[in-house]
Amino acid sequence: xxxxxxxxxxxxxxxxxxxxxxxxxxxxxxxxxxxxxxxxxxxxxxxxxxxxxxxxxxxxxxxxxxxxxxxxxxxxxxxxxxxxxxxxxxxxxxxxxxxxxxxxxxxxxxxxxxxxxxxxxxxxxxxxxxxxxxxxxxxxxxxxxxxxxxxxxxxxxxxxxxxxxxxxxxxxxxxxxxxxxxxxxxxxxxxxxxxxxxxxxxxxxxxxxxxxxxxxxxxxxxxxxxxxxxxxxxxxxxxxxxxxxxxxxxxxxxxxxxxxxxxxxxxxxxxxxxxxxxxxxxxxxxxxxxxxxxxxx
Amino acid sequence: xxxxxxxxxxxxxxxxxxxxxxxxxxxxxxxxxxxxxxxxxxxxxxxxxxxxxxxxxxxxxxxxxxxxxxxxxxxxxxxxxxxxxxxxxxxxxxxxxxxxxxxxxxxxxxxxxxxxxxxxxxxxxxxxxxxxxxxxxxxxxxxxxxxxxxxxxxxxxxxxxxxxxxxxxxxxxxxxxxxxxxxxxxxxxxxxxxxxxxxxxxxxxxxxxxxxxxxxxxxxxxxxxxxxxxxxxxxxxxxxxxxxxxxxxxxxxxxxxxxxxxxxxxxxxxxxxxxxxxxxxxxxxxxxxxxxxxxxxxxxxxxxxxxxxxxxxxxxxxxxxxxxxxxxxxxxxxxxxxxxxxxxxxxxxxxxxxxxxxxxxxx
Numbered sequence: 031x032x033x034x035x036x037x038x039x040x041x042x043x044x045x046x047x048x049x050x051x052x053x054x055x056x057x058x059x060x061x062x063x064x065x066x067x068x069x070x071x072x073x074x075x076x077x078x079x080x081x082x083x084x085x086x087x088x089x090x091x092x093x094x095x096x097x098x099x100x101x102x103x104x105x106x107x108x109x110x111x112x113x114x115x116x117x118x119x120x121x122x123x124x125x126x127x128x129x130x131x132x133x134x135x136x137x138x139x140x141x142x143x144x145x146x147x148x149x150x151x152x153x154x155x156x157x158x159x160x161x162x163x164x165x166x167x168x169x170x171x172x173x174x175x176x177x178x179x180x181x182x183x184x185x186x187x188x189x190x191x192x193x194x195x196x197x198x199x200x201x202x203x204x205x206x207x208x209x210x211x212x213x214x215x216x217x218x219x220x221x222x223x224x225x226x227x228x229x230x231x232x233x234x235x236x237x238x239x240x241x242x243x244x245x246x247x248x249x250x251x252x253x254x255x256x257x258x259x260x261x262x263x264x265x266x267x268x269x270x271x272x273x274x275x276x277x278x279x280x281x282x283x284x285x286x287x288x289x290x291x292x293x294x295x296x297x298x299x300x301x302x303x304x305x306x307x308x309x310x311x312x313x314x315x316x317x318x319x320x321x322x323x324x325x326x327x
Numbered sequence: 328x329x330x331x332x333x334x335x336x337x338x339x340x341x342x343x344x345x346x347x348x349x350x351x352x353x354x355x356x357x358x359x360x361x362x363x364x365x366x367x368x369x370x371x372x373x374x375x376x377x378x379x380x381x382x383x384x385x386x387x388x389x390x391x392x393x394x395x396x397x398x399x400x401x402x403x404x405x406x407x408x409x410x411x412x413x414x415x416x417x418x419x420x421x422x423x424x425x426x427x428x429x430x431x432x433x434x435x436x437x438x439x440x441x442x443x444x445x446x447x448x449x450x451x452x453x454x455x456x457x458x459x460x461x462x463x464x465x466x467x468x469x470x471x472x473x474x475x476x477x478x479x480x481x482x483x484x485x486x487x488x489x490x491x492x493x494x495x496x497x498x499x500x501x502x503x504x505x506x507x508x509x510x511x512x513x514x515x516x517x518x519x520x521x522x523x524x525x526x527x528x529x530x531x532x533x534x535x536x537x538x539x540x541x542x543x544x545x546x547x548x549x550x551x552x553x554x555x556x557x558x559x560x561x562x563x564x565x566x567x568x569x570x571x572x573x574x575x576x577x578x579x580x581x582x583x584x585x586x587x588x589x590x591x592x593x594x595x596x597x598x599x600x601x602x603x604x605x606x607x608x609x610x611x612x613x614x615x616x617x618x619x620x621x622x623x624x625x626x627x628x629x630x631x632x633x634x635x636x637x638x639x640x641x642x643x644x645x646x647x648x649x650x651x652x653x654x655x656x657x658x659x660x661x662x663x664x665x666x667x668x669x670x671x672x673x674x675x676x677x678x679x680x681x682x683x684x685x686x687x688x689x690x
Binding site: 216217220221222224225226227230234235238239 | 395396416417419420421422423425427429431433443446447494495497498
């Protein structure tokens, strides 16, 4: 945008005066800032994503389809969907409960809970995986009992689900807590004084007030649940066709120098990320007024 | 906002008979912090009562206890002679209007007003057509006809507050409670809404409590004013009683403008610094006391008869009068008096005056 685009005023007896908002930098600074951002994004984000798709389709469409529908890959895709289908609803319920508790009433240990919710963000996913091996592995306290009951947690689907839940549980809660705290308890009190039951208050007042934030949280949670590598890698055992999720399958293929197949499966994960971004943007654009209204007002 | 027009007398809101409200020795503490120290109050059916006090006086706490949004630590609340504290918020059937409206932002004006009716159990819920009729009628009552499809974010502050009131009235409450109903509105809208609320009350006849820190609002609107301070009731009375016969220096200072001087009462007469002022002690016992008067209730004394003499510190314009700030007596107590506008005096000059209405508070 050129400087001339801004208001040019002519006062009597004075030459033209250019008005530039005081917080707006000079033109060369603006251009430099934009170029730096674009270069950085291109180098670290756009080029790699493009590379993934280029590599994926290097062998043409038939090779791509074969890599994806090959039985082990299909099993990995199914397992990833299953894990997400279990862990996302769990974290939806947990996130709602935790943010309700933190935002709407006071109790001892509230700030501790608030801090603990962030724990998965600050702990390395590898450690998250190791925790579950220590808890449920054969050397653990629970190990012998689990074995005698015939329940396998580690190196099986339950362990993968547990590790995924651990890693993804802050997403929904972190979206909801600030919004619910900002909205306060006034609406709920009003609904109660008008005779609504607890369930009615939740489903007709509280939930509609946070529905967009909740949807964002679920989207982000889902993207992470499907893409999680570290924690899942520790507890999975990498059994092909049984305990391999998509990210693990990509690694195995890559280590076997099967680059075309590795990138084909990876491109699905990249597509998931793009899809999440698009849905988020569309929601923001389509419901901008409503989203703004639930935040302000 | 539209000018508020008189309410159509033909319109009426279905409601039960208004009820008495009795508050007996209600106490409330938040943790170790006391908010109410044993408050008792009798309110007759259909009365419009203002709970007036500075912030932290416990007025909102008392209102929330009446609504069931807070529970008292001790005491009783009776609605029409029946215990109300045993009832949940939902069963208490009170209309509560929040300071910041608390309108449901994702619902239209219509849905907001209808909310209290639509959440009723199936058996008690009026049919859809009946709900619609009642909501549209309430919209007429609060003079928002035609705005039923708007969302709260599309309304002005005054309009939102009227929707909040309509929503509270929709459930046919036994008691109407308003928490600083005009607190967030600008001055002109406040004045219009005040008059309009009084008309609505006269028409619907609910027993109504409203919380305010604005004494002008309380005096203009209420049948009776309850002045509160630090969790206690300082005085209950009609606006005239509160203004003309304040029971304590707090009430005197909080309501209207006031000046105070430390004086001595000797044999039923008031003395300042040992000199008689020719003012009656108004029955106060002999001893130290506080003399209170309104700045506009004074006369200038120029004939040398007993008077309060002070040195003018500043003068400034105050509405239709000229206000002088004086230093009086050996301790240089500051008092304010009003003079006619054309009566200009210079700072540093002496002036003598005597209040023609005053109060004596024994210390």
